[in-house]
Amino acid sequence: MKDAPEPAPKTYEVSDKVRVYLGETDPDAPLHNTRAVVVDRFTDHFGKETGRALDAYSYRLQDDSGKILEVQFRHSDLVPLINK
DSSP states (O other): OOOOOOOOSSOOOTTOEEEEOOOTTSTTGGGTTOEEEEEEEEEOSHHHHHTOGGGGEEEEEEETTSOBOSSOEEGGGEEEOOOO
């Protein structure tokens, strides 16, 4: 069994490079493995509901072709791309 990559231990910043990591049953699964750059960061109260501070963050992304993705992703849906 393959280990799932971990999201970053802190919030992503604008210009951070990330990869979308979604499960097969997620409605946005076609975007799984998309490489992108963070272009916006949003916060809400979801972190208070779950008790996990990073759950309050979602992100708007731009893919490698320059297209802004229509879906905003939660912190847990992203993994950092390091030196790539």
